[in-house]
Amino acid sequence: MTDRLPLQRAAAVLFDLDGVLTDTAAVHRRAWTTLFTEFLPPEVAPFTDDDYYRLVDGRPRVDGVRAVLSSRGLRLPDGTEDDVPEAATVHGLGNRKNGRFTEIVRRDGVHVFDGSQRLVDALAALRIPMGVVSSSRNAVLVLDTAGLLDRFAVIVDGIAVERDGLAGKPDPAMYLAAADALGVAPAHTIVVEDAVSGVEAGRRGGFRVVGVDRGTGPAALRAAGADEVIGDLADLLT
Template identity: 45%
Template structure:
């Protein structure tokens, strides 16, 4: 008698092998779930460029406008508004007062809110595909963000109900959680999911975010580089990502990572 040793497919087979033993997944929001990173970056550029025109750095080599890709990813992405404003200004040799940092951050906030309500945002199809595959596989899912707008963004994109937990900037402020690269935001998310970090994955597109995932002891840190820029991918890997993908659909069955 011939024994059929083929394994019966399960819902975990909807996932790439690298995710099949993961007990939970925490997703950053801007640039990972929704395309809102472009709206944030545009608002930061307007706010920073206006400030730099009025207060140019003393060192001529540090002058010039805010770079919407490089400066955004290096200094702002993944951080709270105040931390991001302070980090970018420091990179230009400027040591502003807390009042100045808040003024620039508040200017950006107003610009972002206006752009968001005028144009809205979309969720990335590959991310939606992966989150739905995780849900079918019974893997708990959390969205985490330093932004207070995360809930509104996810609701406008029609994906808020795909996540079991949301920890946003408002919750972080209420709980006194430090910002990235500290891992506290992600650790709070997995705490609410009831899964230890050592069995969970973090998905991030920012250097500060992958650093947070590594510092938090997560089993898997996935970096996202949607533009497939070699320097960006290498930076994410250097700072803590285990793998880097261009689109999260790659982490579904039939994708590249294994």
Template identity: 55%
Template sequence: MLGLRAVLFDLDGVITPTAEIHMHAWAKLFSAYLASRGDTSPYTDDDYFAHIDGRPRYDGVRAMLASRGIVLPEGSPSDAPELDTVCGLGNRKNTVFTAVLEEDGIAAYPGSLAFLDAVVAAGLDVAVVSSSKNAEVVLTAAGLRDRFDVVMDGVVAAREGIAGKPAPDTYVEAARLLGLTPRQCVVVEDAHSGVEAGRRGDFGLVLGVDRGIGAQVLLDAGADIVVDDLDEFIAPLAEAARTPRPDPADPQTPTDPHHDLSEDHA
């Protein structure tokens, strides 16, 4: 990791436990909606992980509806939450999410906050890359907005026409805004779609955080390593930062014309 230049963090489920609020909001939305249609197969957490987790909001609605063979009009992002359109359902979910966030607030995972401190202390740049259009609100509520110069979220992606996860485009754009290439960056994700984005973008390292989806699912999606909490990296990262690294300008250092320390992801 120390051979790379930046760490690109997903937000929900990686830095903050907002994934739990999102899961609650999605469950409330689809349990009621499917019941209203007479669907006898109940909505479950498996539906969330398979069709919604990590995707932009309306993409999640489309994927979930498609899994039940339901086709609705697309509508527009300005649709009222009461409308039975793709955008209307997405907006309905967001009203639940916003209400819970405003009422209960949010705090970062302690291990993730400590890991963020550790990578910054080690001299790496950081950015947030989230499919959520609530990223700014969540970061502000958690007291972390000033920690990130680059926040690539669902609002920016929609405005700039950047494809969401599992496409790698939002991560690639965040790297560009930091003045870096994907191979110089670490992606940290808890969602199958986010890990897939990191792998498809050929990033230097893809770290998975298992918040319930299962370590093997993240490994199969392309994660290089999976942990239960990011604090597992802190001690080895601190130790590595204290260890002198070879100077490529030192004539005593063996050279490899094909080896670029800035892109070393061992």
């Protein structure tokens, strides 16, 4: 963007987590693909990477399940968040996917993108407040495993969505809640996102939005409202 808000003048920076700070988006994609490869009947179209980016990426887990089922003309009862992973309900499928994801994280650990680590270190040195806004209910687990948990003053995640009755992305409620908790104005705050739904949430909330292209594509991020699209978070240090 030609009128980029310099980092040193930002009131705060709010990050999505998976695919922005940590290389866990691929783990989510793997878990979703395994789930729907096993669950979808053979007469409907198989789950693809395009489905992941269009229907699942950045959204609360149960919203992703509903979107994929709807795209195939399928419906399941919602059930409750306590449903066992074997249950044929929206929450059951979501819990099944979550089990796959946490198993991989605990077994293989979490990789932090080098450029993301550099940016977080630079912002900490500038004493600019940082927050994480993630639809995942595993945000604290991922941040703790990655050694980043103590860097963020605010975490608004999938657990907060359920607890506080917040609408998920692309609604701006999660980002607005994080800004409110930090006491900062959206217009002076930078949102960093890799998902179309997250970029749209930041734009609708009045934030300055940086899109990180990890596979979604620059055109899709710009169309969703990104002020700038980069390939790596270290690009914001130049």
